[in-house]
Structure formats: C-alpha cells, structure tokens
Amino acid sequence: MNKIINVGLVGYGMAGKVFHAPIITTTSGLNLYKVYTTNEVAIKSLKESYSNVLISSNINELLNDPNIELVVIAVPNSLHYELAKKALENNKHVVVEKPFTVTTDEADKLIDLAKQNGKILTVHQNRRWDSDFKTVEKIVKSNLLGDVVEYEAHYDRFRDYFEENTWKEKKLPGTGILYNLGSHLIDQALFLFGLPTEVFGDLRIQRHDGIIIDNFEIILNYQNLKVTLKAGTLVKEISAHFTLLGTKGSFIKYGMDVQEESLKEGLSPNDLDNWGKEPESMNGKINTIIDGLHITGKIESEVGDYGAFYTNVYNSILGKDTLKVTASEARDTIKIIELAKKSSLKKQWVTYEG
Numbered sequence: 001m002n003k004i005i006n007v008g009l010v011g012y013g014m015a016g017k018v019f020h021a022p023i024i025t026t027t028s029g030l031n032l033y034k035v036y037t038t039n040e041v042a043i044k045s046l047k048e049s050y051s052n053v054l055i056s057s058n059i060n061e062l063l064n065d066p067n068i069e070l071v072v073i074a075v076p077n078s079l080h081y082e083l084a085k086k087a088l089e090n091n092k093h094v095v096v097e098k099p100f101t102v103t104t105d106e107a108d109k110l111i112d113l114a115k116q117n118g119k120i121l122t123v124h125q126n127r128r129w130d131s132d133f134k135t136v137e138k139i140v141k142s143n144l145l146g147d148v149v150e151y152e153a154h155y156d157r158f159r160d161y162f163e164e165n166t167w168k169e170k171k172l173p174g175t176g177i178l179y180n181l182g183s184h185l186i187d188q189a190l191f192l193f194g195l196p197t198e199v200f201g202d203l204r205i206q207r208h209d210g211i212i213i214d215n216f217e218i219i220l221n222y223q224n225l226k227v228t229l230k231a232g233t234l235v236k237e238i239s240a241h242f243t244l245l246g247t248k249g250s251f252i253k254y255g256m257d258v259q260e261e262s263l264k265e266g267l268s269p270n271d272l273d274n275w276g277k278e279p280e281s282m283n284g285k286i287n288t289i290i291d292g293l294h295i296t297g298k299i300e301s302e303v304g305d306y307g308a309f310y311t312n313v314y315n316s317i318l319g320k321d322t323l324k325v326t327a328s329e330a331r332d333t334i335k336i337i338e339l340a341k342k343s344s345l346k347k348q349w350v351t352y353e354g
Contacts, residue, residue: 002028004031005029005030005069005070006068007071008035008071008072009021011097012037012039012045012074015097017045020124021050023268023269027307027311032053033065033068034053034056034068035054036058038057059083070317071092074097076167077099077173080096080101085109089113094119098123099337100327104331104335114327122313123327124325125184125187126306127188128325130256131257131276131277133188133242133257134301139244139251144251145245145250147247148245148246149224149245151225151242153230153241155231162207176212178231178341186337187333189229193225196352199221199340199349199351200350201218201342216229216232218336220336249287251286251287253283254284258278258279259275263306277301278301
C-alpha cells in the first residue's frame with residue numbers, strides 16, 4: 001500500500017475550494033486531513049463536501065499538528081511568506097499557492113529555510129499542466145516550428161466592475177493582475193525558454209476608479225527570441241491564448257484549458273472519464289514545413305492534468321521523484337514581476353540580474 005501523507009490546507013476560499021481540495025482528495029497517497037478557515041460559509045461548504053475532514057479555526061493548531069506532514073498555503077498573497085515560514089519552522093513540507101511571495105527577498109528566505117530543515121517547498125504553478133500549454137511545450141521541444149523567434153501569450157477576461165468583499169481588489173502587497181495572472185504566464189515562459197537578458201514592463205490601471213494594476217504587457221528579450229505576455233480585465237473579444245512564430249512555421253491557439261470550469265462546477269478528476277480533454281473545436285492551428293513538407297491543419301491538444309502537480313509533490317516527499325516546480329523557479333517569476341514594475345516606472349528596458 002502507498003504511504004498516506006496527511007495534508008493541512010490553510011484557507012478555503014476560491015483557491016482552496018476549487019483548485020486544491022478536489023485535486024488533493026483525488027491524488028493517490030494524499031489525505032486531506034484538516035482545513036483552516038474561520039469563514040462560516042466555507043465551513044458549511046466543507047462539511048457538505050468533505051465530511052471526514054477536520055476543520056480548525058486556529059492556524060497555529062493546524063501548523064503544529066503532528067499528524068500533518070504537508071501544509072498547503074492558499075490565503076491572500078501578502079500572507080504567503082509568514083505562513084509558509086511558520087509551516088517550515090514546524091517541520092512541514094509546504095505547497096504555496098501562486099504567486100510564491102511578494103518579493104524575491106521573502107522567496108530567498110523561504111528557500112534557505114526549507115534547505116536548512118530538509119523539507120520540500122514548491123509553488124502551485126498548476127497551469128504547466130494545462131492542455132494547451134502542454135501542447136505548446138511539445139511543439140517547441142519537437143522543433144515543429146523550427147527555431148521559435150516570437151512567443152505571445154494572453155490571459156484575457158472582461159470585468160468592468162470591482163468584485164466586492166475580496167482582498168484581490170484592495171491595494172495590498174501582491175495584489176493586482178500582474179501577481180495573479182502574470183505569475184502563470186511568466187512561469188510558463190521561463191519554463192520553456194529560461195531566463196531573459198532584459199525585461200520591459202507596461203503596467204496600467206484601466207478601469208475607472210481602479211486602485212490596483214488591471215492590465216499589463218511584459219516583454220522578455222532573449223538573444224534570438226521575443227516573448228510577449230499580456231493580460232487585461234477589459235478584453236471583450238478574447239485574443240489568441242498562444243501565438244508562436246518560428247523559422248519554419250506558426251502555431252496559434254484560442255480558448256482556455258477546460259479543467260478550471262469543471263472544478264468550478266464542483267467536479268473532480270474522478271467524476272469525468274475525459275478529464276482535461278479539450279473539445280476538438282478548441283484545437284490549435286499549425287502552418288509549418290517539416291522535412292520539406294508543407295503541413296497545415298489542427299493539432300489535437302494534449303490532455304490537461306492538474307493532478308500531476310500533486311502526484312509529483314507526493315513522490316518528491318517520498319524521494320521517488322524530483323520537484324517539477326522548484327521554489328527557485330518560482331522565485332525567478334517574482335524577480336520578473338519586480339523588474340517589470342521597475343521598468344514600467346522608469347519607462348525603459350531593465351537588465352535581468354538574479
């Protein structure tokens with residue numbers, strides 16, 4: 001039998017309820033043992049969905065629980081560092097919801113602490129397991145477009161209003177679309193292409209009476225590659241999610257991975273035989289030359305699998321695998337965010353320096 005690792009989940013807002021609990025409870029070897037929340041609505045939802053899970057209103061009680069081996073931090077971004085630090089000091093392995101921290105200084109301190117205590121520390125960059133991104137990864141690694149010279153990724157939505165009763169709309173450390181959606185786009189780009197030589201950032205507040213960044217464009221400069229990352233909250237007509245241009249061809253993909261919507265509907269990977277499978281209508285289009293043959297058409301999307309993140313965490317704790325998302329990689333994402341903010345303020349390119 002597999003060793004059972006008890007998990008303590010800190011926070012049961014959207015991240016905890018939608019992206020963590022359903023995946024943890026369907027990952028072999030992991031047991032959602034206890035959840036920290038003080039929200040009465042969340043407590044009611046927890047009791048209905050996971051009747052066997054313990055509920056705690058005392059964060060220190062959860063972090064000190066000797067039955068818990070892995071702690072998952074899914075709270076407002078400004079609290080990530082403080083709670084991850086406490087979890088590591090209590091000799092727990094730790095998963096932090098993205099973004100890792102607000103600053104690279106905080107990230108570096110957590111990385112050092114995890115090393116000192118010999119504990120696993122990773123960040124929930126689950127969108128590496130989106131169906132469309134897995135397809136993009138395969139296209140790039142298979143050299144289907146030749147040398148990629150331009151990569152553009154969008155994460156668009158239309159919200160001409162302000163969400164009430166949420167920390168995400170308040171001017172707090174780590175809020176705004178750059179930390180929220182930007183951390184996904186940056187992580188994916190760095191995973192594919194590594195660290196850039198220069199960064200340019202254009203950060204804006206576009207909604208009337210807005211107080212946090214709700215639109216950004218980041219350009220990462222490489223020797224022979226331009227990477228453009230964009231996200232906004234006033235995008236009524238959605239752009240292509242991915243556009244790749246290469247020396248032999250192009251690939252373009254519209255639409256988002258289907259796993260998020262399934263999770264929001266209350267489904268889990270155990271509920272669907274075709275979990276993470278995109279409909280054929282969402283497949284991306286390729287136009288390229290391979291071995292002298294001109295090829296055009298659609299490429300079937302890879303199957304998305306958010307569960308792979310937690311399976312990797314489980315196996316890494318047991319020493320059977322290495323982390324797919326390292327804390328150092330997540331730290332580099334925060335560094336790009338810092339440089340983009342600096343660039344936008346100075347209105348000029350800035351050199352990447354780790």
